[in-house]
Amino acid sequence: MGTITNRYLNEVHWQQPGDPKLRVTGNAVHVWRICISKNLKRLEQFEALLNPEETLRAGRYKQQKDTYRFIISRGMQRIILGRYLDLLPAALQFVLGDNKKPHVVGNNGDTIHYNLSHSGDWILLAIAASPIGTDVEFIDNNFSFRDILPDNFSNDEIAYINHDNAAERFFTLWTRKEAILKATGQGLGEHLQLTPSLDGEHTLSRSVIGADKNWQLNSFLVNPGYIGSVAAEDAGQFFLFFDANT
Numbered sequence: 001m002g003t004i005t006n007r008y009l010n011e012v013h014w015q016q017p018g019d020p021k022l023r024v025t026g027n028a029v030h031v032w033r034i035c036i037s038k039n040l041k042r043l044e045q046f047e048a049l050l051n052p053e054e055t056l057r058a059g060r061y062k063q064q065k066d067t068y069r070f071i072i073s074r075g076m077q078r079i080i081l082g083r084y085l086d087l088l089p090a091a092l093q094f095v096l097g098d099n100k101k102p103h104v105v106g107n108n109g110d111t112i113h114y115n116l117s118h119s120g121d122w123i124l125l126a127i128a129a130s131p132i133g134t135d136v137e138f139i140d141n142n143f144s145f146r147d148i149l150p151d152n153f154s155n156d157e158i159a160y161i162n163h164d165n166a167a168e169r170f171f172t173l174w175t176r177k178e179a180i181l182k183a184t185g186q187g188l189g190e191h192l193q194l195t196p197s198l199d200g201e202h203t204l205s206r207s208v209i210g211a212d213k214n215w216q217l218n219s220f221l222v223n224p225g226y227i228g229s230v231a232a233e234d235a236g237q238f239f240l241f242f243d244a245n246t
Contacts, residue, residue, distance in 0.1 A: 009220040014243040034123040046075025133183025135175040136228040152192040173197040175229035183231040
C-alpha cells in the first residue's frame, strides 16, 4: 500500500528564476505563483500567444474578470512551460492524457507534468517530472463550510477543523484533498472523505487511484489570505518556489 505524507511549510521563499532555461529532473518540484491583478497590464502580450481555440474560449466567459483570468492563466502557462521545453510560448500544444489530465509534450519527446489551480486573485502552477497536483483557495471566513464536513472529512479531520482559525484549517485540508486527487486524476466525489489530509504519514485507501505509490504533499501560504497545497509522486521531493510577477 502507498502512503501520503502531509506537512505545512511555515516559511516559503518565493524567488525570481535567474536562468531563462529551466529544468525539472529527478525529485524536483517547481511551484509558481501568479497574481492576476498584477498582470492585467500584460493582457495584450498574453492574448497574442493564444491559439484560435483558446481565443474563442476566452470570449465565451460572461464576466470580464473570468476572461482576463483565462487569458493571463493560459498566457503565463505558455511562457513558463516554454522555458522548460525550449519552445516558443505560442508553439506549445496542450493535450489530454490519462484521466483527462492536460500535459505538454516537448519537441524532444520529453514530457513534463504540470497542474494549475486558481482562486480569487491568485493562480498556482506546479511542475515536475512525475505526476503532480495542486490547489489554491482564498480563505473565506464567510463560507459555510461546516455544512459539508460530514460528507467530505473524517471524524478526526472534523475535530481538527473545529478549533481556532477554523476557516484556515478547513481550507488547508481541502486544498490537500484536491491536490492529491488532481495528481492521481481521481476526481472529487466520495473519495474526498477517503483522502487523508491531516499532518503526518497516512496509508492511502485502495479505492483511491495511485494508492500503490508514495506521495508527498506540502501546504503553504501563497499570499496572505490564500492557502495552497501541492502533491507530488514519491516521498522526498525537493520543492522550489517561484514568483512570476513583475
